[in-house]
Amino acid sequence: MPPTGRPRYRFADLVLSPARRSLRREGREVPLIPRYLDLLILLVERRDVALHRREIFDRVWADVVVSDGALSQAIRTLRRTLREDDERPFIRTVSRHGYRFVCPVVEEEDDGTDAVPADPPATPSPAGGTRASAAGDVDPMDLALARLLDAAATDEARRDAAEELHALGTAEALRRLGQEPGRARAWAHLRDGRWDVPGAGEVPLLSPPAGPTAWAALARLRLERARRLAGSRWASASAGGAAAGALAGLLGGLAVAALGGSADASLLGSLALVGAIVAGLGAAGVGFGLATAEVLVRSGRVPAFAVLGAAGGGLVGFASHRVVTSLVAALFGLDRPAIGGGFEGLCLGVAAGLGFGLATRRMVDGAAAPRGRRRLLTVAATAIACALAGALASASGARLGAASLDAIVDRFPSTRVRLDTLGRPFGETGLGPRTGIALGLGEGLLFGAGLAAGLTHRPRRLGNG
DSSP, X not given: OOOTTOEEEEXXXXXXXXTTTEEEETTEEOOOOHHHHHHHHHHHHTTTSOEEHHHXXXXXXXXXXOBHHHHHHHHHHHHHHXXXXXXXXXXXXXXXXXXXXXXXXXXXXXXSSOOOOOSOOOOOOTTSSOOOOOOOSSOHHHHHHHHHHOTTSOHHHHHHHHHHHHHHHHHHHHHHHOSOGGGHHHHHHHHHHGGGSTTOOOOOSSSTTOSHHHHHHHHHHHHHHHHHHHHHHHHHHHHHHXXXXXXXXXXXXXXXXXXXXXXXXXXXXXXXXXHHHHHHHHXXXXXXXHHHHHHHOSSSHHHHHHHHHHHHHHHHHHHHHHHHHHHHHHHHOOOOOOOOOHHHHHHHHHHHHHHHHHHTTTOOSSEEOOOHHHHHHHHHHHHHXXXXXXXXXXXXXXXXXXXXXXXXXXXXXXXXXXXXXXXXXXXXXXXXXXXXXXXXXHHHHHHHHHHHHHHTOOOSOBOOO
């Protein structure tokens, strides 16, 4: 039973019940994915005003970041689901502002019964009559399939057609699509669109017309989405990691000073700068992998986060190791220091991917941007995962930031930077095993927290271009 006093809304031949989160047509459930149902409820409940796009995004997509195209797609899907036409409009577009629900609505108390709508208020047609029921002998699946296969159609039009085919029946749509290689792009749209239609069937990855050409078409669709979203996410992740690295460097300098070492203001600033550069580069690699995974992969998100996060972190770590060791050897004529690189980046990338992926596994229709407590939980999960990875990697002999810096400055006896005092609280002279594990734990914790805080930052609204 719905809460007492919660209204439901009747319009045209439909009944919308926010309390039961259902849309019914003549007593039968009309399938809508949860966010599209949220959007319809918002439009109907606020039908007295034209809602700004920003308010819609903040209300309906509160925990993810999507492009403006996601809202346009949702409105198109609602119009198709409601069976809007020129004679019976439901949602009006307000130029440069947003949308408004314009169909006449009867509001009544929701008593929990499946009410069948009475004759709704007639919407006048341009000719002065009322809307007649659609008639015709053309199979709607054939019409949608023709739009999907139209070589001149835009990607948006093809996506609309693909969603309509899923609503009509995925298996039958695939059967009619056939197995011709030239229909690979149509298959790609069916595969990509199945996530946005409740009850859509499977679109196999191995059966024809799937194949290299179809996979390439699917990759193109998702890479275009990645181009719009991943760049902003990557920059935020890099900034978050750099901030965490600067904090780690500053805290390390203060710890050295507290343990009797030398650490004046200039040295503290230098350590903070080094930390920001090292962690910022690491976060750039891992963040790019995670940002790419969340916009390219819709199924198997957590493994994809782990794999691509590891790939990004490993590549940046390997490249950084080669650059730093080569510079030390070329500029100072010294042996190449034993510093961290690809292995350390891979470990932190896997951990960050697992932590971030598990914390945001339910946010699958956009780039995760939780708020409040959910954001804190995401940051905490990623930080803890990276802390454990940092400790385990250090225990195995890997060198993270502090250990790598110590290996470099050890080549310069006259330097003021001495990190060996950090081993005193652990009963060690220099950075022994216990000290390394403790430093790895702390560095991983700060790195994961900064990375996740950057990734979950909500950027300014993203457009389609």
